[in-house]
Amino acid sequence: MKAAASLQRQLVYGLTLGIVVFWLVAALVSGLVVQHRLDRVFDNAMQEAAQRILPLAVLDILNREEPGPPQRVAPLHAGQTGFAYLVRDRQGNILLQSFSADPAVFDPRSTMGFTSTATHRLYSASALRETLFLQIAEPLGYRRQAVLDATVALLVPLLLLIPASLIGIWMFVHFSLRSVRAYRQAIESRGAGNLSAIPLHGLAEEITPIADAVNRLIERLRRALETERRFTANSAHELRTPLAAALAQVQRLRHDAPAGPLQDRAIQIETSLRELSRLSEKLMQLAKAEGGGVLSETPQDLVVLLSHVVRDLQRTAPVPIELALPPGGVVLSRIDADAFAILARNLIENALKHGAPDCAIEVDLSENARLGVVNAGTVVLAADLAQLTGHFVRGGSRAAGFGLGLAIVSTIAHGVGAELTFASPATGRADGFEATVQFVLDRQCRSDHPSS
């Protein structure tokens, strides 16, 4: 399964990327604006220079006594750079040129005003009724360098902006999502059986509808489970009462009937009714186990529950049931009280049914919520042990039963996240059978429990 994306990470990266793209576009637009402005400034400078140079050049040319080779103006200082110029006559002969002027970059055919070549920006002007022509050339590299410098000046802060943005947005998003984190923690920290509503206070407006929907869902689930529990309990009640009436009536009939065929028939009916009662009991227990109501919203003290179950069974058990409880006296786990009673009762009844007839059953609950039930008796084959939790599986035993008891135990254990294991021979013995259920201990509540 693909791992869920982090909302915080998405927001941090997304917002940072957005800011970077926005900044780059801003830098590009700024560069273009700067380039446009610089072109105008440089063009104005070229134009002004031409207006100043041209009268001087004309004067210089007119003052010549005789025509000669083109005159080159000396530089004001060594390493002088910048624009170059030259003056031609109508025939295109160069009359005057600046120190750095390279005639190759000038275009004698260029029209008046501004033109551009691949490498230079040119400005042409004329004097003396278009008998003298001045051309100024300026390398485009200057302008490009200026635009580049301005753009770089805009981009350099981006190097600081990216990490600063990442950290700032991360902190802001982290702060803004604190209510979502609190909500997540509230869900994570509750037990699987806790179906109470999750508090909504402090949640952001966008999250509240989701949390509302979750709470409504939890409430519906809680009601559904409650209805299922009630239905199971009521079904049990509706079924048991007529069974009890029939069993009681047939027992009275057996009592009143004279010895003979009528009494024998009454005994047969009574036996069938007992079997029907037991089967319906097991099926109802299985229905409860397979329903969703085996977990408890509040932790239950297994010591109290187990004591009740064992005390009840001790009244009718044909062999002693020895109960060992932890000295601390409180073992808490989130299991429904009735589900635990059904589980414990089935384990002990299984031990009574299949154990050696003259040996006590040992029931032990440890401090870490480990329930063990041990009976003496013949060793169960390893192959049979693995099959014991199936429905209507009787493990090769000849004892009366429907083979549902351990299936019910297994279903409840699975439902509450407990681990059920079987061993035969039992631990520390040469024979017998041992069933162990390791429940999930509710440690936090245990430490909070007033009597722990």
Place this chain on the structure above:
Amino acid sequence: MRVLLIEDNADLGQAVREQIADDGHAVDWVQRLAHADLGAQTTPYDLILLDLMLPDGRGIDFLRQRRASGDTTPVIILTARDQLSDRIEGLNAGADDYLVKPFDLSELSARVAAVTRRYSGNPNPQIQLGELRINLADRTIRRGEVAIDLTAREWALFETFLQRPGALFSKAQLEERLYEFGAEIESNTIEVHISHLRKKLGFKVVETVRGVGYRLGVA
């Protein structure tokens, strides 16, 4: 012993009443809590057998009311609600025992006997009275190796004396304990039963206090 049975199912109620009556006790059977409330206020019952789901209310509420009013009559809950939580609720409400339907009538008889023994102050079912060895659990009496048989009424009468040794019972009190409402009682019924007890167990087993009543003697 006088027993109040509160059970709305006719078939079950009839069978339970017959079983308890066969054990020698007087049983008043009602099917509504309202009738039970009336009966409990007017008659000193020794035991109440209480169903929890009744047409006019919950048996558990009836039990709580009785206990809240100071009534200490032993109560055994007979119910189809088998959940441990129901059982704990019933016992916490003041029930002495809890029997889940369907149950064996013999189991019911045993529970009735156990609860009444507990209330008599001597939960031990083995009683030695002079030469008599009495077992209240399996309802046997032996003098040496000889078993003595009593009828259900004789047992109920003898058990009444055994539960409260030394206490005086008037003839009316004994009639009230042995016979339910509406039962036809001859004027000398109690005397006849006591006479039978004396013949079977010994003349001094029941003492007559002239003009007052009867009490347990020695065998």
